[in-house]
Amino acid sequence: MKRDMDIIRNILLTVEESGEFHSRDDIEGYHIAIMKDAGLVVAAAHYTGDGYVGGITRLTWHGHEFLDNARSPEIWNKLKEQLQEKMASVSFDVLMELLKALIKSSFAIG
Numbered sequence: 001m002k003r004d005m006d007i008i009r010n011i012l013l014t015v016e017e018s019g020e021f022h023s024r025d026d027i028e029g030y031h032i033a034i035m036k037d038a039g040l041v042v043a044a045a046h047y048t049g050d051g052y053v054g055g056i057t058r059l060t061w062h063g064h065e066f067l068d069n070a071r072s073p074e075i076w077n078k079l080k081e082q083l084q085e086k087m088a089s090v091s092f093d094v095l096m097e098l099l100k101a102l103i104k105s106s107f108a109i110g
Contacts, residue, residue, distance in 0.1 A: 005095065007031050008040070009076065012067045015041065015056050026051030038092060040066060069099040078102055 008031055015021045023029035023045075029052030033045035036054075040063035045054030059067065070076050079098055083090060090098070 001027070001030050003034060004031065006080075008035060009067070009070050011035070011056070012040065012059060012063055013071070015059055016064075016067060019058070021056040023052065023054045029053045032056055035063070038062070066096065069096060069103060072103075075099065075102050075106065 004027075007027065011021055011028065011031060012035075021032070023032055029045060032041070032043050032054030033047075033052055035041045035056070036043040036045055039060055041056045041060060042058050043054055043056040045052060070079075079095075079102055083098075
């Protein structure tokens with residue numbers, strides 16, 4: 001299964017708003033598992049044999065940092081537009097640096 005940063009961003013936005021999140025399908029369960037691995041969330045996730053299931057109880061500091069950088073739909077869409085199909089092959093660290101650069105450029109005083 002491939003990592004989908006749109007799914008990750010949407011789940012993090014939901015957790016921030018509601019305080020928790022429970023997977024509804026294998027894809028969300030998988031993304032919860034890898035977000036836990038990355039230290040973005042405090043969660044329980046496992047593979048059942050039929051697919052992944054999981055639940056998130058809260059964001060971590062690192063999860064909040066990512067979400068603060070990725071929150072703006074304008075910044076997020078600009079990043080996706082610039083990366084186009086390369087988004088799936090960009091590491092998380094590079095993605096964070098690109099988000100930071102876009103945010104910094106949006107504050108540039110002309």
